[in-house]
Amino acid sequence: MTVSTAELMKGNEALAEAAIRAGCQAYFGYPITPQSEILEYLADEGRRRGMIVLQAESEVASINMVYGGAGAGARVMTSSSSPGISLMQEGISYIAAAQLPCLIVNVSRGGPGLGTIQPSQGDYFQATKGGGHGDYRLIVLAPSSVQEMADFVYDAFDLADKYRNPVMILADGALGQMMEKVAFRDYNPKEHTPAKPWATTGKPRSRERNIITSLFIEPEKMEQINIRLQEKYAVIREKEVRSECFMTDDAEYGIVAYGLAARVAQGAVEIARSHGIRAGLLRPITLYPYPSDAVRALAERVRGILVVEMNAGQMVEDVRLAVEGRVPVTFAGRMGGIIPSPDEVFAALENLTTQDVALHAETY
Amino acid sequence: MDTVQVDPIAEGLECVYARPADTLTETRLHYCPGCGHGVVHRVLMEIVEELGIQDQTIGVAPVGCSVFAYHYMNIDMQEAAHGRASAVATAVKRLHPDRYVFSYQGDGDLAAIGTAETIHTANRGENILMVFINNAIYGMTGGQMAPTTLLGMKTSTSPGGRTIETSGYPLKISEMIALLPGVAYVTRQSVHTPNAVRHLKKALLHAFRYQKEKKGTCLVEVVSNCPSGWKMTPGEANEWLEKNMFPLYPPGDIKVPHS
Ligand SMILES: Cc1ncc(C[n+]2csc(CCOP(=O)(O)OP(=O)(O)O)c2C)c(N)n1
Ligand code: SF4
Numbered sequence: 001m002t003v004s005t006a007e008l009m010k011g012n013e014a015l016a017e018a019a020i021r022a023g024c025q026a027y028f029g030y031p032i033t034p035q036s037e038i039l040e041y042l043a044d045e046g047r048r049r050g051m052i053v054l055q056a057e058s059e060v061a062s063i064n065m066v067y068g069g070a071g072a073g074a075r076v077m078t079s080s081s082s083p084g085i086s087l088m089q090e091g092i093s094y095i096a097a098a099q100l101p102c103l104i105v106n107v108s109r110g111g112p113g114l115g116t117i118q119p120s121q122g123d124y125f126q127a128t129k130g131g132g133h134g135d136y137r138l139i140v141l142a143p144s145s146v147q148e149m150a151d152f153v154y155d156a157f158d159l160a161d162k163y164r165n166p167v168m169i170l171a172d173g174a175l176g177q178m179m180e181k182v183a184f185r186d187y188n189p190k191e192h193t194p195a196k197p198w199a200t201t202g203k204p205r206s207r208e209r210n211i212i213t214s215l216f217i218e219p220e221k222m223e224q225i226n227i228r229l230q231e232k233y234a235v236i237r238e239k240e241v242r243s244e245c246f247m248t249d250d251a252e253y254g255i256v257a258y259g260l261a262a263r264v265a266q267g268a269v270e271i272a273r274s275h276g277i278r279a280g281l282l283r284p285i286t287l288y289p290y291p292s293d294a295v296r297a298l299a300e301r302v303r304g305i306l307v308v309e310m311n312a313g314q315m316v317e318d319v320r321l322a323v324e325g326r327v328p329v330t331f332a333g334r335m336g337g338i339i340p341s342p343d344e345v346f347a348a349l350e351n352l353t354t355q356d357v358a359l360h361a362e363t364y
Numbered sequence: 365m366d367t368v369q370v371d372p373i374a375e376g377l378e379c380v381y382a383r384p385a386d387t388l389t390e391t392r393l394h395y396c397p398g399c400g401h402g403v404v405h406r407v408l409m410e411i412v413e414e415l416g417i418q419d420q421t422i423g424v425a426p427v428g429c430s431v432f433a434y435h436y437m438n439i440d441m442q443e444a445a446h447g448r449a450s451a452v453a454t455a456v457k458r459l460h461p462d463r464y465v466f467s468y469q470g471d472g473d474l475a476a477i478g479t480a481e482t483i484h485t486a487n488r489g490e491n492i493l494m495v496f497i498n499n500a501i502y503g504m505t506g507g508q509m510a511p512t513t514l515l516g517m518k519t520s521t522s523p524g525g526r527t528i529e530t531s532g533y534p535l536k537i538s539e540m541i542a543l544l545p546g547v548a549y550v551t552r553q554s555v556h557t558p559n560a561v562r563h564l565k566k567a568l569l570h571a572f573r574y575q576k577e578k579k580g581t582c583l584v585e586v587v588s589n590c591p592s593g594w595k596m597t598p599g600e601a602n603e604w605l606e607k608n609m610f611p612l613y614p615p616g617d618i619k620v621p622h623s
Contacts, residue, residue: 025459026455026458026459028455052458052459054454054455054458056451056484057480057481057484058480060448060451060480060481061448061451061480061481061484064444064445064448064451064452064455064481065451065452065454065455066455067442067444067445067448067452067455068424068442068444068451068452068453068454068455068456069455069456069458069459071442071452071456072422072442072455072456072459072460073459074459076455090445091445091448094445200422200440200441200442200456201422201440201460201463202419202420202421202422202439202440202460202463203418203419203438203439203440204419205418205419209434209438209439209440209441210440210441211434211440211441211442211443212441212442212443213425213434213442213443214443215431215432215443
C-alpha cells in the first residue's frame with residue numbers, strides 16, 4: 001500500500017476512510033448530527049471493503065456491541081456526538097475495567113441537553129476525567145484538522161491495542177463537517193495488530209477458557225485491578241503525551257488551546273505578532289495524558305497564559321494545575337456552539353498583557 | 365475441618381449421573397438450594413459437551429444471579445452490562461459467524477432494562493440463542509418486582525401484591541418476540557421436574573441445531589424458581605411454579621421453524 005495523493009474530504013469521511021485503512025473490522029453506531037457521515041460512509045464504502053457495519057438501535061446497544069466485538073478480539077469502533085456519548089458512559093466504564101481496546105469518536109456539539117448541533121468543546125471534562133462511574137481513564141486525542149481526523153484513527157487503534165484501553169478521538173462538529181485536503185498514511189493493519197490470546201474466540205483444549213469481565217466482587221481483588229489500571233495510566237502519562245508549539249520560542253505571552261479552538265488561537269497569535277505582541281500557542285494533542293510538563297515549561301518562559309476553549313472553561317483547570325500560580329492564567333471562551341473569532345481571542349490576549357500581573361485576574 | 369474423600373463408585377455404588385467433565389467446572393455453585401439456574405447451566409453444558417462444540421461456543425453472561433455463569437461454564441465467555449447481553453452476543457456472532465453464541469439472561473435483564481436490545485437483536489434475526497430464565501422476580505438484588513411478576517404476587521417492591529394500577533401487566537416477552545419474522549424458534553420450558561428438564565434439553569438441542577443451520581434468532585424461555593425471593597422451600601417453590609406460573613406462562617413451543 002502506498003500513500004495516496006491528497007484528496008479533498010470532509011473530516012467525518014476522512015476519519016471513516018482511515019478506519020477502513022486501519023483495519024477496523026466492525027463499526028457499531030447510531031445516527032446523530034454532526035457525525036452521521038461516519039456511519040453513512042462506512043455503511044457504503046466500509047461494507048464494500050469487508051467491514052461489518054451495524055446500525056444499532058441506540059448508543060447503549062452500540063457501545064455494548066463494541067464491548068462484545070473488542071472482547072472477541074477484533075479492532076472495533078463506534079462514533080457519536082455529545083448526547084449519544086453520554087448514553088454510552090456505563091458501557092465505556094465496563095470497557096475500561098475489562099481492559100478492552102477500541103476506538104470511540106465524539107464529534108461533539110453544544111450542550112447541555114439536546115443543545116445545538118453546532119461545534120463545542122463542552123465534553124472535555126467528560127472525556128478526560130472518566131465520564132462514567134469508577135476510577136478509569138480514556139486516552140483522548142484531539143485533532144485540529146481534517147488530516148488529523150484521519151491520522152489519529154491509526155494512532156488511536158495502535159494505542160488501544162498497545163495498552164488494552166479505550167481511546168477517544170474528541171473532535172467537534174466543525175472538524176467533522178469541514179473539507180480539507182487529506183492524504184492517507186502508508187499503513188498495514190497486519191503489522192500493527194498484536195495477537196490477542198485473551199479474546200473469546202472459542203476455547204480449544206490447549207488453553208484455559210478466556211473470560212471478559214469487569215466484575216471483581218472481592219474488594220481486595222477489585223483494589224488490585226484498580227492498582228493495575230492506575231499503573232497503566234502512569235505509563236501512558238509517561239510515554240504518550242503529545243503537544244505542539246507555534247511561535248513559543250520567543251513568546252512573552254502564551255495561549256493554550258486544542259482542537260478547533262487552537263486554529264482560532266493560531267490566527268490570534270498572528271494578529272498579536274502584527275501588533276508587536278510576542279505571542280505563542282501551545283496545542284495539547286493528547287488531552288489525556290495531559291501535556292502538563294509542556295504547559296509548565298511554557299509558564300516558565302512567559303508573563304501570562306490565556307486559555308481558549310469553546311466551553312465555559314474546562315481545560316483551563318488542567319492548565320492552572322500545571323502552572324501552579326507561576327503566572328496569571330486567564331480564560332476566553334464561547335459556549336453553546338459559537339466559535340470565537342481570532343479578533344475576540346486577540347482582544348482577550350491584549351487584556352492579559354495590560355493587566356496588573358499581580359492580580360491574577362480572570363476574565364470569564 | 366478435613367473432609368474425607370470417598371469414591372462412591374469404588375464403594376460399589378452405581379454411577380447414574382456424571383457432571384459433563386470438560387464443560388462444567390468443579391467450582392461450587394453459589395446459587396441458593398433448589399434454584400433453577402444451576403440446572404439450566406448443567407443442561408446447557410451437557411449439550412456443548414455432547415455436541416463436541418466446546419471450542420466453538422461463546423457465551424454471554426448477564427447481570428443477575430447468573431452473573432458468575434462463567435465460573436461454572438468451561439467455555440470462552442463475556443460478562444455483559446445489565447440488559448445488554450444480546451448486544452454483546454450480536455457483536456461476537458457477527459465477528460465469529462462460525463461459532464455458537466448464546467446469551468443467558470434473567471427476566472429483569474432481558475425483559476426490563478434490556479428490552480430494546482432483546483427486541484432489536486431478535487428483529488435483526490441474529491443467529492444466536494437467548495436463554496431466558498423467567499423466575500418472576502429480581503433474585504440478585506433481593507426479591508424486587510420483575511416485569512414478569514404475576515398479578516397479586518408479593519415482592520419487596522410490591523408488598524401488597526402486584527396490581528395493574530401501579531405496575532401494569534406481567535410481560536409475556538416470548539410471545540412478543542415470536543411475532544418477529546427474524547425469529548426462528550421460541551419455546552417455553554421449565555426445570556421443576558426431571559421430565560421438564562428432559563424437555564428443556566431437547567429444546568436447547570433444537571436451538572443449537574437451528575443456529576448451525578442459520579435459521580435466525582432462537583429464544584428458550586425457562587420458567588424457573590427463586591426459593592429465596594419467593595420465600596419458599598425448594599419443594600414449595602416448584603409446586604407454586606406449576607400452579608401459578610404455568611397458567612400465564614404455559615410450557616410448550618411458541619414458534620418453530622417452517623421446515
Ligand atoms: C444499570 C444497572 N441497574 C441496576 C443494577 C442492579 N441489578 C443487578 S441484577 C438486577 C436484577 C436481576 O434480576 P433478573 O434479571 O430477573 O435475574 P435474577 O437475579 O432473578 O436471576 C438488578 C436490578 C445493575 N447491576 N446495573
Ligand atoms: S436469589 Fe433466587 S434466583 Fe438467585 S440464586 Fe437464590 S434462588 Fe436462585
